[in-house]
Amino acid sequence: MSDNHHDKEDKKMYNKGEVITGIVIFLVIFAFPFWYNMGKAAPVPQPELTEKAKAAKECVEPKAFMKTEHMQILNSWRNSVVRNKNRLYINSSNKEFDMSLSNNCLDCHSNKAEFCDKCHTYASVTPYCFDCHIDNPKEK
Amino acid sequence: MLELALKGSKRYFGWIACLLAVIGVGVGCYMWQLSFGLGLTGMSRDVSWGFYIAQFTFLVGVAASAVMLVLPYYLHHYKAFGRITILGEFLAVASVSMCLLFIIADLGQPMRALNVILYPTPNSILFWDMIVLNGYLFLNIIIGWQVLQAEKNSVAPPKWVKPLIYISIPWAVSIHTVTAFLYCGLPGRGFWLTAILAPRFLASAFAAGPAFLILLCLLVRKLTKFDPGKEQIQTLAKIVTYGILLNVFFLLCEVFVVFYSKIPEHMDHMTYLYAGLHGHGVLVPWMWTSIALMIFSIILLVNPFTRQKEGILTVACICVFIGTWIDKGLGMISGGFVPSPLHHITEYVPTKPEIAITLGIYAVGFLVLTLLFKIAITVKEEAEGV
Amino acid sequence: MENSRRNFLKIAGISALGLSATPVLDAFALDISMLDMKINATPGKDAITAKRWGMVIDTRKFESEEDLKPMIEACHKIHNVPVLENKRHEIKWIWEEEFKHAFPNLEHEYVNESVEHLPFLVLCNHCKDAPCVRACPTKATFKREDGIILMDFHRCIGCRFCMAACPYGSRSFNFRDPRPFIKDINKKFPTRARGVVEKCNFCAERLAVGQQPACVEASKGALVFGDLENPESEVRRLLKTNYTIRRKVALGTGPSVYYIV
Numbered sequence: 094m095s096d097n098h099h100d101k102e103d104k105k106m107y108n109k110g111e112v113i114t115g116i117v118i119f120l121v122i123f124a125f126p127f128w129y130n131m132g133k134a135a136p137v138p139q140p141e142l143t144e145k146a147k148a149a150k151e152c153v154e155p156k157a158f159m160k161t162e163h164m165q166i167l168n169s170w171r172n173s174v175v176r177n178k179n180r181l182y183i184n185s186s187n188k189e190f191d192m193s194l195s196n197n198c199l200d201c202h203s204n205k206a207e208f209c210d211k212c213h214t215y216a217s218v219t220p221y222c223f224d225c226h227i228d229n230p231k232e233k
Numbered sequence: 234m235l236e237l238a239l240k241g242s243k244r245y246f247g248w249i250a251c252l253l254a255v256i257g258v259g260v261g262c263y264m265w266q267l268s269f270g271l272g273l274t275g276m277s278r279d280v281s282w283g284f285y286i287a288q289f290t291f292l293v294g295v296a297a298s299a300v301m302l303v304l305p306y307y308l309h310h311y312k313a314f315g316r317i318t319i320l321g322e323f324l325a326v327a328s329v330s331m332c333l334l335f336i337i338a339d340l341g342q343p344m345r346a347l348n349v350i351l352y353p354t355p356n357s358i359l360f361w362d363m364i365v366l367n368g369y370l371f372l373n374i375i376i377g378w379q380v381l382q383a384e385k386n387s388v389a390p391p392k393w394v395k396p397l398i399y400i401s402i403p404w405a406v407s408i409h410t411v412t413a414f415l416y417c418g419l420p421g422r423g424f425w426l427t428a429i430l431a432p433r434f435l436a437s438a439f440a441a442g443p444a445f446l447i448l449l450c451l452l453v454r455k456l457t458k459f460d461p462g463k464e465q466i467q468t469l470a471k472i473v474t475y476g477i478l479l480n481v482f483f484l485l486c487e488v489f490v491v492f493y494s495k496i497p498e499h500m501d502h503m504t505y506l507y508a509g510l511h512g513h514g515v516l517v518p519w520m521w522t523s524i525a526l527m528i529f530s531i532i533l534l535v536n537p538f539t540r541q542k543e544g545i546l547t548v549a550c551i552c553v554f555i556g557t558w559i560d561k562g563l564g565m566i567s568g569g570f571v572p573s574p575l576h577h578i579t580e581y582v583p584t585k586p587e588i589a590i591t592l593g594i595y596a597v598g599f600l601v602l603t604l605l606f607k608i609a610i611t612v613k614e615e616a617e618g619v
Numbered sequence: 620m621e622n623s624r625r626n627f628l629k630i631a632g633i634s635a636l637g638l639s640a641t642p643v644l645d646a647f648a649l650d651i652s653m654l655d656m657k658i659n660a661t662p663g664k665d666a667i668t669a670k671r672w673g674m675v676i677d678t679r680k681f682e683s684e685e686d687l688k689p690m691i692e693a694c695h696k697i698h699n700v701p702v703l704e705n706k707r708h709e710i711k712w713i714w715e716e717e718f719k720h721a722f723p724n725l726e727h728e729y730v731n732e733s734v735e736h737l738p739f740l741v742l743c744n745h746c747k748d749a750p751c752v753r754a755c756p757t758k759a760t761f762k763r764e765d766g767i768i769l770m771d772f773h774r775c776i777g778c779r780f781c782m783a784a785c786p787y788g789s790r791s792f793n794f795r796d797p798r799p800f801i802k803d804i805n806k807k808f809p810t811r812a813r814g815v816v817e818k819c820n821f822c823a824e825r826l827a828v829g830q831q832p833a834c835v836e837a838s839k840g841a842l843v844f845g846d847l848e849n850p851e852s853e854v855r856r857l858l859k860t861n862y863t864i865r866r867k868v869a870l871g872t873g874p875s876v877y878y879i880v
Contacts, residue, residue, distance in 0.1 A: 162656075169658045175771050178763060179660035180827050192660065196807055224812035225772065227804065270813035271777075272794030277707030281782040281792060341777020341792065341814025348757040348776050359756035359780055420750050420870040421786020498724070574867075575716060575741075575788045576723040579707065 138215050141207040149201055153182060153190050167194060167222070195226045203228075234382060237611040238604040244456075249603065252596045259593010262586040263338065271341055274587040279579035280570040282339070284591055289335035291441070291562035292598075293412045294434060296328035296369065298442020300405035301472050307398050313468065316613075317461045319384075320453070321446060322377035323605035325405075329370040331598035338590055358414045365408045372401045377605075385612045409434045416569060424502035424569040427490075433483040434561070440476030441557040443469045444550040451547060453606070459613045463543075470546055474534040477553050481527055484560075505578075506568045513578045516567065519559050526556030665829030669846035671747070671766035672821055673875040674832075675857045676740055680841035684738050687715050691740075693837035694819070699810045701800035710791040712819040713742040713834055722866060734880060740842075742834075743768060743789040743819035744866060747873025751781035751790065760816070766847070766875060767821045775815040782816060786870050790818045847875060 106112065121128075146152075152159045154166065170192040173179045182190045191197045202208045205228040213220065266273045276283040302321035305311035337343050354360050376397050383390035413431035416422070447469050450461035491499045504510050506520045530552035532539075539545045567581045583591070662668075681687060694700070694713045703709055715738035719726050722739075745768045752762050759774035760781050782790045796813045804810070808824065811817050821844075822832035835842045845854035854877075857863075863877040 165656045166658070169656045171773055173658060173660045175769065175773070176761065176763075177660070178662055178666075178765075178823065178827065180663050180666075181661050183659040183661065191663075195809060221812065225809040227806045227809065270793065270795035272705075272708050272813075275707075276794070278709050278782075278791055279707075279788070281779045336778075339778070341779070341816075342775065342812075343777075345757075345774070345776045348759070348774055352757045352774065354756050354758050356753050357756040357780070358754070359778060363756070415780070416783075419754070419784050419786075420872065421867065422783065569783075573788055574723075574786045575720040577720065577788075 135215060138211040140209075140211055141204060143201065143204050143208075145203070146201040146208075152201075153184050153188075155185075164220070167198075170194070194222060195228075199226070199228055234378075234385060234608050234612065237608045240611075241607060245603075245607065249600065252600045252603070255596035256593050256600065259590050259596065262589040263593065265586060266338075266590060267343070271339075273584065275581055275583045277579050277581065279573040279577060280567060280581035282566050282570065283581055284583040284587055285335045285339040287562045287566040288591055288594070289332050289339070290412055290434070290565060291558055292328045292332045292335070293366070293409050294438025294557075294561065295442045295445060296325040296332065297405045297409040297435065297438045298446070299325035299373065300402055301439055301443050301469075302446075303398065303405075304402050305468075308402070311468075313462065313464045317446075317450065317465050319377055319381055319609045319613075320449065320461065320606065322373045322380075323609060324442070324446060324449065324602065325373045326370060326377065326605060327598045327602035329366055329373070329408075330601050331594050332366055333370070334594045334597060335591075338594060358411060358418060362408075362411050362415060365404065365411050369401070369404050369408050372397055372404060376401060377609075381609055381612055384616055387616070406435065409438050421498075421574045422569050423496070423498035423500075426499070427487060429483055429486060433480065433487070436476055436479035436483055437557045437561055438476075440473055440480050440553050441561075443472045443476065444553040444557075447473065447546065447550045448554070449606075451543065453610060457610050457614065459610045459617070466543065466546070467541065470534065470540050470550075473550065473553055474531075474540065477527060477531055477534065477557070480557065480560075481531065501572050501576075502568050505571050506564050510572060511578055513571070513580050515580050515582060516564055520564050523556045523559035523564070526552040527560070530556060663827055663829075666827050667829050668826075669765050669852075670848035671846065671875065672745065672826075673766070673845065673847035673854050673877065674821075674835070675843045675854050675861075675863065675877045675879060677841050677843070677857075677861075677879045678737065678739060679733075679879060680839075681737060681740075684715065686841075687738060687740055689837045690834040690842065691715070693833040696803065697805050697808060697833050698820075699797075699801050699805050699808055700817075701797035701810075702802065703795075703797075703800050708794040710793065710797065710817065712791075712817070713740060715739065716741050722864070724867060724869065725864070739878065740834075741787070741789070741866070742876065743821075744787055744872070744874030744876045745819075745821055747875065748871065750784040750786065750870075750872060754780040754784035756780065763823075767823055768818075769820055769823060770815075770817055772809075772811055772815050772817070777814040777816065779816060786867055786872065787874075790816050792816050 154162075159166070170182065171194075173182075174192050180192055182192045184190065199205065205223070209223075209228075262273075274283055274285075299318075299321035302314050302318045306314035306318050337346060340346055349360060349363050376394055379394045380390045410431045413434045416425035417427060417430040419425060447466055450466050450469070454460050488503065491503050494500075501510060505514065506516055508514065509517050530549045533545055533549035533552070534540050540549070571580060572578050691713055695702075695711070698712060700710055700712055718730070718734050718737070718739055721741050745766055747766070749760075749762060749768050751760050752768060755761070756778060757774050757776055759771045759776070760768060761771065762768050777792070779792055782792060793811050793813045793815055798804075798810055801810060822830070822834075825832060830836070832842075832844055835844045843853050843857055845852040847854060849855065857879070858877060861879045863879050865874040865877055868874070
């Protein structure tokens with residue numbers, strides 16, 4: 094920049110071939126997850142309801158809310174039960190529910206494989222809930 | 234400057250390859266531990282902390298010892314240390330990195346480690362330990378890098394580094410104090426329940442750390458064109474001498490209090506370590522080896538004629554390092570857990586995978602140390618035009 | 620040119636760092652918002668409450684080791700406590716100890732035969748000033764307002780600081796996956812995962828539905844549970860009329876479990 098006779102040289106790119114090849118190789122590797130999975134998209138799974146869940150018609154909160162917020166609800170539930178000893182949930186229409194994943198949620202949704210796992214697998218999440226909480230059916 | 238670590242001799246890359254191989258084995262064993270659980274180690278319900286936490290404790294000391302170079306140089310203007318403060322700081326970086334890895338290796342649920350930050354709990358000493366260790370790591374990385382870069386460019390380091398350097402001095406003391414507080418604030422663990430634990434930790438740190446640094450300096454002189462300096466090594470040797478003397482003195486203070494008061498809850502642990510309790514005593518030979526090494530090193534170090542001979546000094550430093558390592562990296566943690574609070578005796582012996590993971594972490598530390606030293610010494614060589 | 624190239628690289632570097640940090644920041648933001656979700660909740664109608672729960676164990680009512688088994692079994696069964704063959708990995712919430720182990724600082728040279736030979740029931744003391752709560756770096760173990768020291772297994776990072784802090788050896792660590800070692804699983808109660816610490820919870824889940832702790836229920840009156848701060852309670856009546864001891868009182872932890880000897 095300081096000396097004029099450098100200007101021309103400065104605009105020249107050194108090792109052009111190698112640099113560009115390098116950038117291309119980097120981009121290809123960087124984009125690996127995209128092109129590797131291209132065209133392999135699995136269809137969006139539909140969680141199945143048990144007869145009991147169908148008969149209940151509504152979950153503790155409206156379906157749309159449960160769909161997106163069930164993890165937040167469960168998180169607040171566990172904090173409430175474990176840390177604040179409040180074990181009854183009062184929902185938006187003033188109905189009471191026992192806040193228990195094992196004994197209440199999974200009582201209706203006793204088909205973990207078709208209800209929980211399907212979406213979790215699709216979304217590639219592995220919640221550790223079931224490391225401890227025992228899924229249904231509870232009879233051996 | 235990072236690129237300086239990428240150029241080196243065959244021997245340099247051979248050494249790095251060896252370290253990577255050890256790290257590989259360690260990582261493999263860690264994956265195994267992750268899937269099986271900590272049951273893979275020798276730890277138990279009664280001895281719930283083992284080798285990992287002991288190594289962590291020992292290495293916090295090695296990290297803290299960097300202050301023994303920084304303090305004389307920056308506070309007392311002892312110019313000779315200017316040549317090697319960077320080596321001390323980089324040793325601290327490598328040691329703290331190992332400390333953090335040992336903590337992670339010891340966690341039952343390592344993926345939840347950030348809970349310590351997410352739910353900050355100031356009444357827990359572990360929370361403070363997390364803060365001081367990470368702080369010390371960053372302080373040393375920033376200070377070391379800035380000072381070295383300035384040296385490379387033959388300019389003075391930026392002004393804002395000075396306050397950081399002054400902060401790093403009490404910070405070094407804090408990391409080992411807080412680490413001692415992890416143990417000495419626990420009721421019902423008579424072995425650790427002593428106000429002298431933090432001073433004792435610092436004394437052994439200021440013996441083991443500089444001793445290791447002397448060995449590194451001698452190695453650097455042998456392998457590179459940079460000479461850390463005879464005077465520097467001799468001053469470090471004096472620091473080691475005071476450190477190891479204080480360490481043994483503090484240990485004897487403990488021995489007196491424990492065996493003169495004869496309070497069983499305090500005495501039983503010492504008895505277990507040095508004489509065995511109810512027929513259990515896997516650590517007895519180790520502990521006496523440690524005592525012997527420390528006393529032998531004192532004989533070599535206190536006498537100026539032997540201390541000034543670098544060959545003998547090397548032997549003394551190896552003795553100090555191994556002696557304090559056994560004392561802290563082996564006896565200090567298990568000793569506190571045996572006998573248990575209910576007075577049962579469950580002994581602890583690390584398992585093979587546990588040792589492999591430990592070695593893997595040490596290899597990571599040595600890798601960091603090698604790379605940082607390579608950079609620092611190349612800069613020094615260039616600056617001196619050799 | 621030289622300068623602008625360097626600046627460009629700097630800006631590019633910082634933006635790359637920023638971009639890669641966003642998911643991390645997002646994750647944090649998400650977690651904190653999750654904590655913030657307010658819900659409307661109350662305790663159950665049958666829940667029994669106290670200012671400070673405590674227990675009195677009348678050791679005179681036990682004649683042999685056999686007498687203690689039902690209480691230990693009741694607790695370990697309903698709480699899915701695994702049975703691990705390896706002593707080092709053992710998990711126990713309530714168990715038996717000889718007097719000299721339960722009360723190591725009361726080791727007398729000569730004691731009466733019943734004390735010398737009878738095993739004592741030991742469990743978490745739910746201390747008034749619990750060292751484990753002080754030590755825990757994540758509040759995974761905490762003191763509830765009714766005095767119960769509880770574990771939040773979701774939050775425990777498995778550092779085992781609490782085990783070092785507990786002077787009563789009341790805590791166990793899941794050194795491996797406990798599930799294969801639970802013979803008869805109680806499907807109403809969760810198991811634990813490997814890598815977390817566990818201990819007696821004074822049956823918080825039973826108090827919430829108005830039941831006495833499982834060991835108390837199985838004790839045929841030898842164990843009494845109640846409010847230590849209510850002068851009218853059964854535990855206070857027992858403490859007033861009997862000489863009791865607690866484990867390692869000198870440490871100042873304030874155990875809530877009393878023993879009539």
